[in-house]
Amino acid sequence: MDDAAFSAAQLRQALVQGELTSEQAVQGYLDRIERYDPQIGAFLDVNREGALQQAREADVQRRRGGVPSPPLAGIPVAIKDVLCTAGWKTTCGSRMLANFVPPYDATVVAKLKSAGAILLGKLNLDEFAMGGSTENSAFHPTRNPWEKTRTPGGSSGGSAACIAAGMAPLSIGTDTGGSIRQPAAFCGVAGLKPTYGRVSRFGLVAFASSLDQAGPLARTVEDLAILLEVIAGHDPRDSTSAPVPVPAYSQTVQEPLRDLRIGMVREHFGEGLDPQVATAIQEAVSVYRSLGARVREVSLPHSRYGIATYYILAPCEASSNLARYDGVHYGYRTDERRMLADLDHERRELAALGKTAAIDELDSPLVRMYRQSREEAFGPEVKRRIMLGTYALSAGYYDAYYLKALKVRRLIRQDYDAAFAEVDVIIGPTAPTAAFRLGEKLNDPLAMYLEDLYTVTTNLAGLPGISIPCGFTSDGLPIGLQLQAPPFQEESLLRAANMYEQATSWHQRQPEL
């Protein structure tokens, strides 16, 4: 029995048939984590004893029988370390929250628990979900299981890598500008960003409140459907969550879509797209044609402004959301004694130079505490985005940047609405390239941002998007196919993606570890 090959659906079947106990399955995953994670670094924390204990309890429940098992009974799920877990450290990949223990569960976590899932561990991420390579984690980078000198993508790099390496059958990631879909593409796994409002953000540490969504990653599209069905739903504790019923995604996912109309975006196939990725996408489109889909060209004329729009709005929202990390209630606080000594030293120096006006301008101790705590505990990318956002929201710039970006956001959304009048799903590459090397883009923030070319517009428009594997480069690196759909059409998205998956075998390939 090879744990790594099991999808969650297959694992569930094996548990139900009694071929395997949950304890055996969890032990299998823990063994793989022990064996492979030192080289990959997908996990920040592994819940060894807790997971085995939960597994034993699940086995007892199953033997007892009587009540029907909840959908994820005895099945391990790993969680990106940006969701609050009561009593269990949530670091957000940051020194700022290195020792933060949330006093409550995120709604997503509570739903996983109610569904019987076993919480296997916490997964590495770019700090506060800001990044596209997981290199911005304060703790360590995560490596791509297919090629360990390369990134797994980000910010949900741990979530994608752990699936690819068979260290968990299911994981939860978050996606603000592509952070589920791009790592899924780089790691050759499936990942879905739900419609904005489909999944509750209560307990999801906020990066950009109008863009963030938590979502599933897995080996197969069917598994995505199973996991999405568990975590989706209206939540009174999240006022941006949608009062829209959750369809039985897991029941319909295997049904192909007849008369599927697919749109290929004219603007996607231009500058910046790696030719091998373009070829793989064209081949995927041919597969859809052979399955009876009709393909036509659509245009998203404002999509070229997606990165500019996103890299104003997301940093603006981040600068506001991260203002709470001030060293007061939780998180890192600078060494106060040293801070006061530094302030005193500065005051004396200014006094000696006779600069009395400057002394008045000197930070108060409270303000210096904020500034020094944040300086010491935030990484460079987080600081960069806070600075960008603060600048764009500041007096005199708000109209030119923030308000302007919100207007372009509407234009981007209108493009999609027009396209979806003609087609059911939009198809294209998830990322312009396959996985890049660790360190390759660290010194060029803008180059890193441009990797988000095909994913940011989905978040800006609030739409659902999915990435599934569709091939490999000549270097053996996975290539991802992205599908996007109108709001709350996850069912169509999943069915369309499943059609392609069942007609191909990319999803069955595993890296040599």
Added chain:
Amino acid sequence: MSLQRDDVAKVALLARLQLTETELQTMTAQLARIVAYVEQLGELETDQVEPLAHVMPLENVLVADEPHDSLPRDLALANAPKRDAECYRVPAVLGD
């Protein structure tokens, strides 16, 4: 209208970040490049376009004003960098 070091220093104060001189230099260069890139939005005519702040048309989401248990004090203070029996402790806000 390229970003200068002093502009960035002012923003750092607003952002409550105590950047080092090296960081200020690097940040100035990087932010200038990014800001130059995002300024391309100025190419678009948007006078007649309404801003899209919320992708989902929800209005005035309300909840009944019913009292219920809140986070107990000890749990609320559990992650405090500095606390006493009742409160978070911080440097004085008012006065010296």
